Amino acid sequence: MSGAAGPDGGAGGRWVELKPAVWETVVRACDCCGQVVPKRLWVVDIAGSERRFCGTECESLYRSYVLPRLAR
Amino acid sequence: MGIRVGIDTGGTFTDLVAVDSETGRWYVAKVPSNPANPVAAIGESLTGAGFDPSAVDFIVVGTTIGINAVLTRRGARVIYVTTQGFEDIPFIQRINRKHHYDFRWRKPTPLVHRPDCIGVPGRLDEEGREIEPLDLSGLADRVAECLAAAPGPGSSATSGPAGADIAVAVCTLFSYLNPAHELAIRDELRARFPGLPVSLSHEIAPIWREYERGTTAQVDAFTKPLFERYADGVSQALQEKLVDGRWGLLKSNGGHALAHEARERPAHLLLSGIAGGAIGGAQMARAADAPEAVALDMGGTSCDVCLIVGGEALYSSDFEIEFGFPVAVPSVSTRTIGAGGGSIGWVDPGGFLQVGPQSAGADPGPACYGRGGTEPTITDADVVLGRLDPGFFLGGKLPLNPALSAAALGRVGAQLGLSAVEVASAMVRVTNENMANAIRIVTVEQGIDPRGFALIAFGGAGATHGCEIADAIGMRRVVVPPRPGLCSAFGALAADVRVDAIRSVYLTDRTTTAPQLDGLFGELAAQALADLAAQGATGSPVVRRSIALRYQGQNYEQEVAVPAGTVDDAALAAIYADYGRLYEEFYGYRLDGIPVELVRLQVVADEGAPALGSLPSETHAGEVLSTVAEAAVTSRDVHFPGHGFVPTRIVRRESLDAGTRLDGPAVVESMDSTVVVPPDWSLHAAPSGTLDLEKKA
Amino acid sequence: MSSAATPGGAGGPGVPTAIDPVTLGIVNNGFVNVCREMGITMIRTAFSPIFNEGLDFSCVLFDRHGNMIGQAEFCPAQIAASLFIVRWTLEELGIESFEPGDVVLHNDPYRGGAHIPEHSVIRPVFHEGELFGFVANVGHLAEIGGKAVGSFAADATEVFQEGLRIPPVKIVKRDVNDMELWRLIMANHRTPRNTWGDLNAQIGSLRVAERRVIEMVDRYGRDFLEQAANELMDYSERWMRAEISAIPDGVYEFTERMEDDGVSDQPVTFHVTVNVRGDELIVDWTGTDPQVRGPINATYGVTAGATYNAVFHVTDHHIPKNSGAYRPIRIIAPPGSAVNVQYPGPSVGGNTETHPKLADMVIAALAPALPGRVSAAEGGTCCNFLFGGIHPKTGEYYANYHLEGCGWGAKSYDDGNDAIIIKNGNCRNTPVEIFETRYPLRVKEYSLIPDSGGAGAMRGGLGTRRIMRVQDGVEITVNALLDRTKPGFGAFGLEGGGQGGSAAIKVKRAGDTEFRTFTEAFGTVSASKFTNVVLRGGDEVLIESPGGGGYGDAYARDPERLARDVFEGFVSAGQAQALYGAAVTT
Structure with missing residues (x-):
């Protein structure tokens, strides 16, 4: 998939618009909640690895809930 | 020929309307019902009506005993x-x-x-x-x-x-x-x-x-022994009152049948008590020259809505006692919602004002009755808004206490940050919207645009709210019958002997022949006419035929009328063509080429009795209705949405001569109802005795 | 501002609304009525029993930003799917790509759908040339191709075996059908005439709804209606947050198993953690098995739908169902697990078998927090039985989707209902007289199964038994997708209540003397999930649906309730003695 930075990327991450080729028939899922991300990914670097979310709310949920759970 | 009598035995009152076919004289009575002994009030109403019992020719009784037995x-x-x-x-x-x-x-x-x-x-x-x-x-x-x-x-x-x-x-x-x-x-x-x-x-x-x-x-089977005893009891009560005329029971389909026949199939009597309102409403619609109408019978705890098309109440066979408990007999198609004068206003957990379905009933009743009710009802709202005269409720027989209404409304208002008047106005709006939604279900959801229809508003509270309900759905005409509180008894009186014969079939347009269909209709019509005679019909019967069709695979059908005469190839082709046309009108597309199934034949036989006129507003009343106060024109402040309190003319109905026109705001009061005419509506007292209200252009 | 209302009750935060609450309530009824009318039109015009008797569809109204502002409740399975499908389709295609009279069709289970038979249609509503919002509905088409008739391939391992997959495409452009696309679809379904009728019913009902929305905009004005919609969503959100706040904070967990996935005979484990944090819920499905080869995987739409379904069961069911009601509920469904299947994994059974179990898990997890509001598990299988072939009377291909009701779970305050459709749908059964008129099978018995309700102070509801015989000279192909047929996999009880009775699907070949499992008779891997078994005249099929779980100690059952059970034959005298400790004389 190719992507391009969106205009309104926040400080901690950036929006990447999906432009799938015609043979790419599958949409991808959010790294936090598992929802479909139909058009724009919210890409954030967390602890050195790139995370792709459906939006900024999932980044917060990831930081406030998933990371502490993984740490347990 | 003598006196014909219609009796409606409701939960609160037993009403009687009668007409002497020779003199044209009308009689009415309203007596309290006795749920423990439903027969007793019938005798009392006959006494109250003030006519000579021996002159009675025929009595039709509508009763709720069947539905009550099943509900309980x-x-x-x-x-x-x-x-x-x-x-x-x-x-x-x-x-x-x-x-x-x-x-x-x-x-x-x-x-x-x-x-x-x-x-x-x-x-x-x-x-x-x-x-x-x-x-x-x-x-x-x-x-x-x-x-x-x-x-x-x-x-x-x-x-x-x-x-x-x-x-x-x-x-x-x-x-x-x-x-x-x-x-x-x-x-x-x-x-x-x-x-x-x-x-x-x-x-x-x-x-x-x-x-x-x-x-x-x-x-x-469940109700048969009850009806047998009831029928015996009524026969005995009539004999005691020296009434030797024949009598019949009103059926769910809005027709009546001789009591000894009707009791044999009591499932068909289940909606006997509701059918009168629909038939009365349809009769009033015809009398007011409003063949396309919605009948709205709004009482203390519930409201029945029935669609009238071509001057006739609509029918269906999908009545349910409660969700999932069907009684599949032809019935007037009514929709009942739990909203009436006694419905209570309350605030839901999300902060929205709701009205009903809980009702204060007759006991304790609305707060203004002063019998211990503390929750605000629609009646309380109408009192606080100046629509009901606390000194002239039921003709002054039940004095109301407006201070108790205001206090009850104020308690709900405190939760919403609204004054008592604001809550009252809001409750009325919510109720009117609920009624409008019930009308929407019987019209819009059936593909019918109600805006050209008249609203026939009756029952104790129907006339008070009729215009605003009409406004909420875009209807521009409201008809208030004479004696709106007696419309169901009038319906029992107006009913004909009627038989609905139905037969399920399973045929398709690929194999069905015209002679085959003609033969089936012939059998069904013969059966219907035989039943009609047995149930007491006189005169020359009117037979109507219809057939229900659907595209193969569908589960819901469209009814198509079948004209009189032999069903030949041309008639059969016309049936299929009508079906395709109606389907497209209804749903906006056609499905040509898909097999059509013929699923149900129906023959409706009606005795075709001469039509009854409209019940006049001035009638020879029995003792119960004889205490009507002097006519007077006064004024008081009445609240209307968007206007606030405005000085409003108050008129007694008896003082309205035929032909009188009156612009809103106005209130027309009589012993059994209060008609509210909002500022943008006008009223016309029609010669037939009905009040015709129209939205100003 | 005509008045400022402060919502009261249930401890909801007092936020004033700009539009008075009475008008808001009226507008809300209007939005719901648009959707109800859409649904009633569909009931009257659809061809498949799954639509017009089964009511397996949902109708929704969206604002121009993709927020759901109205919903008519016909099928709870779609409460999430309908929310996501429209929003994500608008995002993917771009709102600006919609022109008046367009209809977008799609059934992609990886784009919010619950399973592949469900087809969504979406139509924009323009008012005087300006976009106001969208009307949409989701419905189950009875036959969409794939390896098994009825498109319920219980042993599928890839989506391609489940039927024709359609990404969001415009099937109608400016009110003109794209016949090229229609022909492509028709060529891939076994009963294309029904597809034509059903999709036309779906699309036709959109037009009815569009007209009603335009009338509302005429009546209220665009700006006012948009403001009202926004306030309504806030209202639902406030109410839902108030309900959640009333649940004690904490972390609540539950684990449940399914007997197999149709491809292997190994059980599948599901796990949920419900985090109650103030006025928010985080429902985390981490810990569930990786996605399996067979079609009991749940799509994201199924898992989210089951979660919302459960939450709606334990909160006030009057909360208006718009986007606002969903906001306080966060769901985590790990991609690639059995609760969030990824391409090309199969999922057709996830909607009917997995959904009810997931919903019951969330409800049961909350049992310690909300003992008066929860229920033991219901039977939890649709008992999907699909068959088809050439009809001996018409010579045409037919397909039928048959299902059964199960016992409801018991609650702290009452027994479970007998024979009720599972909570992901609200289908009716097909009357025997209609069934035999349409299909070449004869029903020999349709009855309640005594003793199938889980024992308890409150008893689980009973399952049903049905025996069908293939008519002489007829050949049919059958597929089945059930669960809870193995011992130990019955509907769980709560607070010491017993498990509900098992499900069964068995066959008695013509000439045989007893019913055997399909594994015994035909060698299917799973006894409850299989495809393409051919039955002939005289063969009989037995389907038993499971009972519901019990609640509380059976020995504590009110003797009057038990006496009535024994009198009616819901509980045998033997079970009354063995499980309830009561010697009952009959």
Whole structure:
């Protein structure tokens, strides 16, 4: 998939618009909640690895809930 | 010919309307009902009406005893005989839920107990052919066992002088195509248990769907002993009042039948008490030259809405006692919602104002009755808004206390940050919207635009709210009949003898021939006319035929009228063409080329009695209605949305001469109703006695 | 501002609304009525029993930003799917790509759908040339191709075996059908005439709804209606937050198993953690098995739908169902697990078998927090039985989707209902007289199964038994997808209540003397999930649906309730003695 930075990327991450080729028939899922991300990914670097979310709310949920759970 | 009488025995009042066909004189009476002894009030109403009982020619009675028995599950113990393997159908039902997210809902309680459900070997196929012979060898023993056994825990079977009520309902698979097995079962039971009442499903509801047909047969058996006693009681009461005329019962289909015939199929009497309002509303619609109308009968706790098309109330066969408990007999098609003068206003957990379905009922009643009610009702709202005169409620017989209304409204207002008046206005709006939604369901959802229709507003509270309900749905005309509180009794009086004969078939346009259809209609019409005569029809009957069609695979049908005359090839082609046209009108597209199924034939036979005029507003009243106060024109402040309190003319209805025109805002008061004319409406007192209200351009 | 209302009750935060609450309530009824009318039109015009008797569809109204502002409740399975499908389709295609009279069709289970038979249609509503919002509905088409008739391939391992997959495409452009696309679809379904009728019913009902929305905009004005919609969503959100706040904070967990996935005979484990944090819920499905080869995987739409379904069951069911009601509920469904199947994994059974179990898990997890609001598990299988072939009377191909009701779970305050459709849908059964008229099978028995309700102070509801015989000279192909047939996999009880009775699907070949499992008779891997078994005249099929779980100690059952059970035959005298400790004389 190719992507391009969106205009309104926040400080901690950036929006990447999906432009799938015609043979790419599958949409991808959010790294936090598992929802479909139909058009724009919210890409954030967390602890050195790139995370792709459906939006900024999932980044917060990831930081406030998933990371502490993984740490347990 | 003498006096014809219509009587409506409701939960609160028993109403009587009568007309002397020779003199044209009208009589009315309103007496309190006695739920413990429903027959008693009939005698009292006859006394109250003030006519000579011996001049009575015919009486039609509408009653709620059938529906009340089923609602409270107080009726006969029913033994259910069905095809072996299907004894549990009354318990399994249709498996769907009433609400999606409600664990508290319980399935309808069947009218039968499981040990009283008897399976009989023997089977028909989907064309009515016998594929396994009927075996009656064990039936009598099983019935005898049931009769000998105790009724079971929690049973609430009624009893009469002859002991506990018990009756049999029979429903075998595919009996609507071939009744042979049900008839053989009946013959066996008659031979072995003389006097045991037997209800056969194919006679009561010859439709497919075994649960619906079986339940209807059970309702019939369940109420049969009650109706027998009721009919005997009424006959005796009439004799005591020296009335020797014939009498009949109003049926769910809005027609009446001689009592001795009607009691044989009591499932058809279930909506006897509601049908009068629909028939009365339709009669009023015709009298007011408003053949396309919606009848709105708004009382204290509930409101019945019925669609009138071409001057006739609409009919359906899908009435339900409660969710999932159908009674599949032809009935006037009414929608009942729990909203009336006694409905209570409250605030839901999300902070929205709601009205009903809880009602203050007659006891304690609205707060303003001063009988201990503390929650605000629609009646309280109408008092605080100046619409109801606290000194002239029921003609002044029940003084109302506005301070109690304001206090009750204020308590709800405190939760919403609204004043008592604001809450009152809001409650009225919410209720009117609920009514408008009920109208929307019977019109818009059936593909009918109600905006050109008239609203026939009656019942105790109908006239007070009629114009604003009409506004909420864009209707521009409201008709208030004379004596709006007596419209149901008037409907019983106006009813004809009527028979609805229905037959389920399973045919398609690929194989059906015109002679085949003509033969089926011929049989059905002959049966309908024979029933019509037996039920007391005189005169020359009017027969209407229709057929229900659908595209193969669909489950819902479109009714197409079948003109009189032989059904020949041309007539059959016209039926299919009409169907395609109606479908496209309704849904916006056609499905040409797909087979069409013919699923139901219907013949409606009506005795075609001469039409009754409209009940005049000035009638010869019995003692109950004789205390009407002096006519007067006064003024008081009445609240209207968007206007606030405005000085408003108050007029007594008796003082309105025919032809009088009056611009809103105005209030027209009479003993049994209050008509509110909002600022942008005008009123015309029609010569027929109705009040015609129109939205100003 | 005509008045400022402060919502009261249930401890909801007092936020004033700009539009008075009365008008808001009226507008809300209007939005719901648009959707109800859409649904009623569909009931009247659809061809498949799954639509017009089964009511397996949902109708929704969206604002122009993709927020759901109205919903008519016909099928709870779609409460999430309908929310996501429209929003994500608008995002993917771009709102600006919609022109008046367009209809977008799609059934992609990886784009919010619950399973592949469900087809969504979406139509924009323009008012005087300006976009106001969208009307949409989701419905189950009875036959969409794939390896098994009825498109319920219980042993599928890839989506391609489940039927024709359609990404969001415009099937109608400016009110003109794209016949090229229609022909492509028709060529891939077994009963294309029904597809034509059903999709036309779906699309036709959109037009009815569009007209009603335009009338509302005419009546209220665009700006006012948009403001009202926004306030309504806030209202639902406030109410839902108030309900959640009333649940004690904490972490609640539950684990449940399914007997197999149709491809292997190994059980599948599901796990949920419900985090109640103030006025928010985080429902985390981490810990569930990786996605399996067979079609009991749940799509994201199924898992989210089951979660919302459960939450709606334990909160006030009057909360208006718009986007606002969903906001306080966060769901985590790990991609690639059995609760969030990824391409090309199969999922057709996830909607009917997995959904009810997931919903019951969330409800049961909350039992310690909300003992008066929860229920033991219901039977939890649709008992999907599909068959088809050439009809001996018409010579045409037919397909039928048959299902059964099960026992409801018992609650602390009442027994479970007998024979009720599972909570992911609200289908009715098909009357025997209609069934035999349409299909070449004969029903020999349809009855309640005594003793199938889980024992308890409150008893689980009973399952049903049905026996069908293939008519002489007829050949049919059958597929089945059930669960809870193995011992130990019955509907769980709560607070010491017993498990509900098992499900069964068995066959008695013509000439045989007893019913055997399909594994015994035909060698299917799973006894409850299989495809393409051919039955002939005289063969009989037995389907038993499971009972519901019990609640509380059976020995503590009210003797009056037990006496009534024994009198009616819901509980045998033997079970009354063995499980309830009561010697009952009959």
